[in-house]
Amino acid sequence: MLEVENISAGYGNGDVIENLSFIAIKKEIYVLLGANGAGKTTTFRAITGILPLSSGRVVVDGIDLWVEPENAKRKMGYLPEGERVYPDLTVYKNLRFFAKIYDVEEERINELLKEFRLEKYKNTKAGYLSRGFRKRLALARALLHNPDILVLDEPFSNLDIPTALSLRDKIFEMLKEGKIILFSTHILSELQNFEGVKCRVAIMKEGKLVLEERLENLLSKVSSIEVVFKVDKKIRAKELLEKFGYNVNVENTGISVMVSRYNDEVPAIMKILLTQGINVYEVKPKETPIEKIFTGILEK
């Protein structure tokens, strides 16, 4: 268990994060969601012992991070924002450097090279790797000492969709193994990929946690969303859908319809429109559910 008790920390000009408290447990993902500059990286630096606390405590499986830093840090793996690897060292040497620090056997390096499909690039300088592969290397490095707790700062940023999905699957796998996983994001729609797993989301604003909620509750808070259909016969489309009980508005670009079950209702609406000879050129939600909540909270 990772217990964060009332921590404050900053960079010399006062605290950037203030009185944060939360608990991250096994088999559950803990997400820090916040706009740029909200304090996510600072929080992760503080809980991994990189940045000193000005007050509060971080306790890792019963070990106080500032009382027994080495023992507590051994239990944590940290993926910093961006792909922070040594660009002039090969993939292998990047891992070996940290393996020595953590006193990890050579065998573990080979295991990780295989697991992250980096064998082929073993002797390639990290600076020449694509972003996705640099991220894999950085993640492999974070896992070298087989930590129980993984702290991933914006792990999905700058990844293409297949790489992001394979990283998500890797996170699921590690979760099943019993690891505690924390990650941060400012991209709200990323969380929709985590529906169905145990996931708690803390929304950060200006260095404070303003809301903590289970992902499914966060999503269910928005019972309906507005979807815009770009169509050619707007009035006809409105009249038609209203007969089916939909709440429809005519807009400049088309019609907007309130839907509560996006995945079922949008195809049904499309079918109604198309079978009645109304062309649909584009379908777009006005806001994604999480964005709606996020915007609502941050505007308060």
Ligand SMILES: Nc1ncnc2c1ncn2[C@@H]1O[C@H](COP(=O)(O)OP(=O)(O)OP(=O)(O)O)[C@@H](O)[C@H]1O
């Ligand atoms: N090394 C530093 N020295 C001084 N101030 C810093 C430093 N790093 C971050 N800050 C400030 O701390 C605040 C929080 O930044 P932080 O990087 O923790 O936010 P974030 O939520 O991770 O943002 P982003 O998504 O942009 O990475 C910002 O106002 C930032 O300018």
